[in-house]
Each structure stands twice: as structure tokens, then as C-alpha cells.
Amino acid sequence: MADIINAESQTTLAHHMLIGGRLVPGEGAPVTAINPSSGAASAKFSGASPAQFAQAIAAARTAFDKGDWANLPAAERITILRRFLAAMRARQAELEALIITETGVPKSSFVMDAQVAGPLRQMDAMLTLCAKLPEIEENPLTLEERINPLGGFVQSLRYYAPVGVVAAISAYNFPLHISLWKMLPALATGNSVVLRPSPLTPLSALWLANLAAVAGLPEGVLNILAESGSEGAVLMTTDPAVNMVSFTGSTEVGKHVAAQAAPSMKRLQLELGGKSxxxxxxxxxxxxxxxxxxxxxxxxxxxxxxxxxxxxxxxxxxxxxxxxxxxxxxxxxxxxxxxxxxxxxxxxxxxxxxxxxxxxxxxxxxxxxxxxxxxxxxxxxxxxxxxxxxxxxxxxxxxxxxxxxxxxxxxxxxxxxxxxxxxxxxxxLSxxxxxxxxxxxxxxxxxxxxxxxxxxxxxxxxxxxSGGQKLSGIGRERGVEGIRAFQELQCLNLGTAV
Incomplete structure (x- = not known):
């Protein structure tokens, strides 16, 4: 990915899509980012077309199946992702200004920490936690079960493998926070990701797309696209090449996501509405x-x-x-x-x-x-x-x-x-x-x-x-459960030859 972009030119291509390891202009309907403080447009650019979303999904599928990222030792993946985080911290002031503009959160608000500085701290801690989680754990067999009928010995293992291609669909209220909590745990566990931010707050996600070059991810492992409508999001939740959907948003939209994912039995992680x-x-x-x-x-x-x-x-x-x-x-x-x-x-x-x-x-x-x-x-x-x-x-x-x-x-x-x-x-929810x-x-x-x-x-x-009960969602985010959500559990039973 080194040929994508020079870090110094990051601002120039701020509204490009990241597809298959390259930054490209959108080919779809125009996206207008509105500053809610004024009601005026803060940015206008071409969003991704449905065809570009299909390209991104195909790139993620190819990257995962090729195995260059999924088969890396977890420690090596985490080292690369820490470089990504370091690049974000180096431009933290720039990112904070962008978040203030696109979300309308006051710059002096106590919530600003949860918008930028907090997520960056938490991602670092998440990677530390991820590094501690074993890839393989032993099932607690009884002594009798460990001896098979033929006189050999049996060991039963829980093997945690990456899910595959993860479709990450983020919400507008904490756009960086929510995007990172989908994207980085999925990447850390060896998956490929297609990230689609809310049309109301697309700028911070595209900012991440430009910084992705610094991380050195293999081509297609991370794809980031913005759109003005929902055609791309629907494709992300229906395409058989996608193995899992991680969505944050309203309960009503979450129901549609679940229905769209059902025919191909995609794994779901849904954080939906709350009335705490x-x-x-x-x-x-x-x-x-x-x-x-x-x-x-x-x-x-x-x-x-x-x-x-x-x-x-x-x-x-x-x-x-x-x-x-x-x-x-x-x-x-x-x-x-x-x-x-x-x-x-x-x-x-x-x-x-x-x-x-x-x-x-x-x-x-x-x-x-x-x-x-x-x-x-x-x-x-x-x-x-x-x-x-x-x-x-x-x-x-x-x-x-x-x-x-x-x-x-x-x-x-x-x-x-x-x-x-x-x-x-x-x-x-809470x-x-x-x-x-x-x-x-x-x-x-x-x-x-x-x-x-x-x-x-x-x-x-x-x-x-954290995670919801009832109509507030499915699955958990953060913590051990939030990391394991991006992994498939495989039971491996090993016996000695007799």
C-alpha cells in the first residue's frame, strides 16, 4: 500500500475512497457534509457507487482468502495496527477539528474526550488485551474422556479463527469512536474489513482512509467508502462474500440489517437503540x-x-x-x-x-x-x-x-x-x-x-x-467478548494414533 499516498498529502485526497489498497475518487451520487452548527455545507464530493462497494467487498474477500493478513502472527498484526494508531495521534488536533465540524460537539465539552482522545487510548488498550488472548484453549475434558475406546489419548481444543470479511456500518454521533471499535478489533483478529460511515458524518472515516497508507496493511484488507444513500450498505449486508455485519444505529434499521443478512447466515453484531x-x-x-x-x-x-x-x-x-x-x-x-x-x-x-x-x-x-x-x-x-x-x-x-x-x-x-x-x-441497552x-x-x-x-x-x-438486550441489539462490543465476536470458534479434537 505504500504507493497509495504520501502522509504529507493527506489533506489533498481527504474525500477519496479506499478500495483494494488504493485511494480513488467516488463514482456515485454526490455527498454533502453539513456542519450542524451552521446548517451550511462543509464539504462536497462524489460518493462511492454501488459498483465500487462491490469492488471493495471483492477486494476484501480476495485479501482474506489469500491469507497474507489472516495468517500473520497476531503480534505482527498488532504491531502494524499500532503504527496506524500512532499516525492518528500525530494528527490528533486535525482530527478533533474535523469531528467538531461534522458532529457539532462543542470543542470545550467533556464529551470531546470520548470523540477522539478516548478512542485512541482505548484502541491501544484493546490491542494489548487482544495480544493476551490465546488463539487456542483446551476444553475441560474429564479424565475418562481423555482416553478413547481404542486406548489412545484425546485432547479437545477451542481454536479461534477470524470470521472472514466484516462489513462495518457506523453511526453519526461518535463517528471515529464507533468506526474504530468495529475496524481495529476485526483487523487485529485477522479479518478483512469494509467500513461505511454514516452519510451524516463521512469525513472522519475518509480521513482514516488516507492515513491507512502509513499502517502498511496488505491490499484489500481495509476498505473505506462513503455514500449519500444506502445502496452500498444494503450490498454490504446481503453479499454472500461478507461473513459478518457489525452495525450501530437505530433498532428499525437494525431489523432490516438482520433480515438482509439472514439468507446467507452472516454473523451479526448489532448495537441498536436505547431508552435507559x-x-x-x-x-x-x-x-x-x-x-x-x-x-x-x-x-x-x-x-x-x-x-x-x-x-x-x-x-x-x-x-x-x-x-x-x-x-x-x-x-x-x-x-x-x-x-x-x-x-x-x-x-x-x-x-x-x-x-x-x-x-x-x-x-x-x-x-x-x-x-x-x-x-x-x-x-x-x-x-x-x-x-x-x-x-x-x-x-x-x-x-x-x-x-x-x-x-x-x-x-x-x-x-x-x-x-x-x-x-x-x-x-x-444500558x-x-x-x-x-x-x-x-x-x-x-x-x-x-x-x-x-x-x-x-x-x-x-x-x-x-457492552451490548444490548431485547430490541437493543445482538452481541457485545469491547472487552474479551467484543474481540471474540470477530472470531469463529472451531473445536479441534486430537487423538493419538493406535
Missing amino acids: AQIFLPDSIEAAYRAAITVCLSHAGQGCVLGTRVFVPEAEKPKVLGALQASLAYAKIGDSTDEATTMGPVISAAQVERCERYVRLAVEAGAKIVAGGKRADRPGFYFEPTVLDLPDNKNPAAQDEIFGPVIGVIGYRDIDHAIEMANDSPLG GYVHGKNAREALAVARRIRSGTVNVNCFFASPNAS
């Missing part, structure tokens, strides 16, 4: 004032694991609502490049309209607006940080993922009632329990049907996996 509950136990009501800030000021509520359903004792609800309203008084809505901005825009005009629609539906179903509730009067895609007083958990704002700066507060009669409402959701008595809080957490539950914290680590 925050349960504040009676001894921790004073901590509830942070709920609105942590949701609304976390990338304008555009996070699938955010605790947008806040459960508090009925008698404490008026007090909590007042505290939440007061906590948002100093929120400053503004351009993502302004140091003073604490809450930036949502990603698009459609997302502003979605926030408006759900606030309206919530009010029609009996909710009261305590704070915010409408779009901000300024250019760009802004919606005010919003607190809703919800009469019950059946309200539309409690049942559906809004993906904006909107939270709802619901009163509970007792702990059993709180847990019942927390579980009364088709989604189960959850939170706040309580001074750790034993009681843990007991509540264990009754919540969710892939992750945080007790008195928010925690994300490359060494701890």
Missing part, C-alpha cells in the same frame, strides 16, 4: 439534579446509553423537577467552535423535527414541559435542553428513543414499581442506579433487564464489554 432508565433510590435524591446536565449536555442528548428516563419517589418529584430546571439555567447553546458553548446542535434538521414531534406527543399524552421544549431561534440545528414531567411510563417520550436533549421524570411508589417501569420497555447503600443499589441493578447497568457511576472500558 435512571433509578434514584430514596437515599440519593439530592444527586438527581445532575440528570438533565448529563443527558442534555452530552452531545445534545445524542447518545444511545444516556439515561433519558429518570425515576424518583413520587413525593420527591416536584423537588427533583425544580432542581433539574435550575441546573439547565446556565446551559449555553451555541456554535461548536465557541469555547463558551456547553450544548451544541443535534445532527440535522430532521432530528430537530423529531425532538419537536416527541415533545408534542408527550404533552398530548399528559406530560408537562418543565424546561425547554422547542427549537432554539438561531441558524443551525438546535433544540433547547428539555425536561418533561411525565405522568407515567407509557408516555411516548418514555417509550421511544428521541436521540436529542430531552429527558422525562417519572415518579415511583416503591422500588418494585421503579424496577417494573424500568423494565417496561422494548429496549435494554441503565443506572443511584444509591448510597451499595448493597441495595446492586440488588436493584441485578433486576434491570439491560445489557449494562451502572451503579453510582458511568463506566466504559476496553476491558469491559
Whole structure:
């Protein structure tokens, strides 16, 4: 791949596709990247055509079947991927500026660490973890099983082999973070990858395509393409040459991905929607004032694991609502490049309209607006940080993922009632329990049907996996399980000749 591009010319070819080891211009419909802070175009370029997606899949298939990457010792693959990470760190400031422009996350926001610096740290730790995982493990046979009927000895092994060609389809809210968590574990375990970013945030992925030359990956092992529509993504989920689909996005799209992958029985890793509950136990009501800030000021509520359903004792609800309203008084809505901005825009005009629609539906179903509730009067895609007083958990704002700066507060009669409402959701991605008595809080957490539950914290680590239950997805990301997801388990039974 050394002939692809010189690192110094990276900016020049920033909007080219990486296909089969070469950077090439797109041949498909135009892609317009919109800066959500202003609503104006930040970049325009030709996206990849369906034929180019087919070429990328074929290149990935050929590269995997050839085996130059898959058959390398894991340590050698990891060394090459660390070079890739080093190249990203060398241009970290450039990447941060790009993320601020394409996502609208404020440059001074605490979420910026999760956009760039955090993922780079986590990828380094993930590669360290990957290097520690054995390729072969022994099955725990009994002594009797180790002696076969003919008098020979038997050993049974678990062999972890790469899946093959991985189609990675990323989301817009944390585009670098999500792309890296699909791409690098898949590559580290010996797979070939075709990465397709969200059409709303394609620039950071194409930036990675230009840096891939520095890594020295064999041709076709990594392919990165952007498009304005979904034709390429559909091909990635239906082509028999693809062995696995790793998708992050809405539950509705995830259902389509699963259906499209079913005829060829592709492996699936789906991180889908969330409507996470925050349960504040009676001894921790004073901590509830942070709920609105942590949701609304976390990338304008555009996070699938955010605790947008806040459960508090009925008698404490008026007090909590007042505290939440007061906590948002100093929120400053503004351009993502302004140091003073604490809450930036949502990603698009459609997302502003979605926030408006759900606030309206919530009010029609009996909710009261305590704070915010409408779009901000300024250019760009802004919606005010919003607190809703919800009469019950059946309200539309409690049942559906809004993906904006909107939270709802619901009163509970007792702990059993709180847990019942927390579980009364088709989604189960994350959850939170706040309580001074750790034993009681843990007991509540264990009754919540969710892939992750945080007790008195928010925690994300490359060494701890996450994933959804119910309609929030299939499979796990991060941790040992997230690495093993990109591997096929083969059982090898070895006997001595007699």
C-alpha cells in the first residue's frame, strides 16, 4: 500500500475512497457534509457507487482468502495496527477539528474526550488485551474422556479463527469512536474489513482512509467508502462474500440489517437503540439534579446509553423537577467552535423535527414541559435542553428513543414499581442506579433487564464489554467478548494414533 499516498498529502485526497489498497475518487451520487452548527455545507464530493462497494467487498474477500493478513502472527498484526494508531495521534488536533465540524460537539465539552482522545487510548488498550488472548484453549475434558475406546489419548481444543470479511456500518454521533471499535478489533483478529460511515458524518472515516497508507496493511484488507444513500450498505449486508455485519444505529434499521443478512447466515453484531432508565433510590435524591446536565449536555442528548428516563419517589418529584430546571439555567447553546458553548446542535434538521414531534406527543399524552421544549431561534440545528414531567411510563417520550436533549421524570411508589417501569420497555441497552447503600443499589441493578447497568457511576472500558438486550441489539462490543465476536470458534479434537 505504500504507493497509495504520501502522509504529507493527506489533506489533498481527504474525500477519496479506499478500495483494494488504493485511494480513488467516488463514482456515485454526490455527498454533502453539513456542519450542524451552521446548517451550511462543509464539504462536497462524489460518493462511492454501488459498483465500487462491490469492488471493495471483492477486494476484501480476495485479501482474506489469500491469507497474507489472516495468517500473520497476531503480534505482527498488532504491531502494524499500532503504527496506524500512532499516525492518528500525530494528527490528533486535525482530527478533533474535523469531528467538531461534522458532529457539532462543542470543542470545550467533556464529551470531546470520548470523540477522539478516548478512542485512541482505548484502541491501544484493546490491542494489548487482544495480544493476551490465546488463539487456542483446551476444553475441560474429564479424565475418562481423555482416553478413547481404542486406548489412545484425546485432547479437545477451542481454536479461534477470524470470521472472514466484516462489513462495518457506523453511526453519526461518535463517528471515529464507533468506526474504530468495529475496524481495529476485526483487523487485529485477522479479518478483512469494509467500513461505511454514516452519510451524516463521512469525513472522519475518509480521513482514516488516507492515513491507512502509513499502517502498511496488505491490499484489500481495509476498505473505506462513503455514500449519500444506502445502496452500498444494503450490498454490504446481503453479499454472500461478507461473513459478518457489525452495525450501530437505530433498532428499525437494525431489523432490516438482520433480515438482509439472514439468507446467507452472516454473523451479526448489532448495537441498536436505547431508552435507559435512571433509578434514584430514596437515599440519593439530592444527586438527581445532575440528570438533565448529563443527558442534555452530552452531545445534545445524542447518545444511545444516556439515561433519558429518570425515576424518583413520587413525593420527591416536584423537588427533583425544580432542581433539574435550575441546573439547565446556565446551559449555553451555541456554535461548536465557541469555547463558551456547553450544548451544541443535534445532527440535522430532521432530528430537530423529531425532538419537536416527541415533545408534542408527550404533552398530548399528559406530560408537562418543565424546561425547554422547542427549537432554539438561531441558524443551525438546535433544540433547547428539555425536561418533561411525565405522568407515567407509557408516555411516548418514555417509550421511544428521541436521540436529542430531552429527558422525562417519572415518579415511583416503591422500588418494585421503579424496577417494573424500568423494565417496561422494548429496549435494554444500558441503565443506572443511584444509591448510597451499595448493597441495595446492586440488588436493584441485578433486576434491570439491560445489557449494562451502572451503579453510582458511568463506566466504559476496553476491558469491559457492552451490548444490548431485547430490541437493543445482538452481541457485545469491547472487552474479551467484543474481540471474540470477530472470531469463529472451531473445536479441534486430537487423538493419538493406535
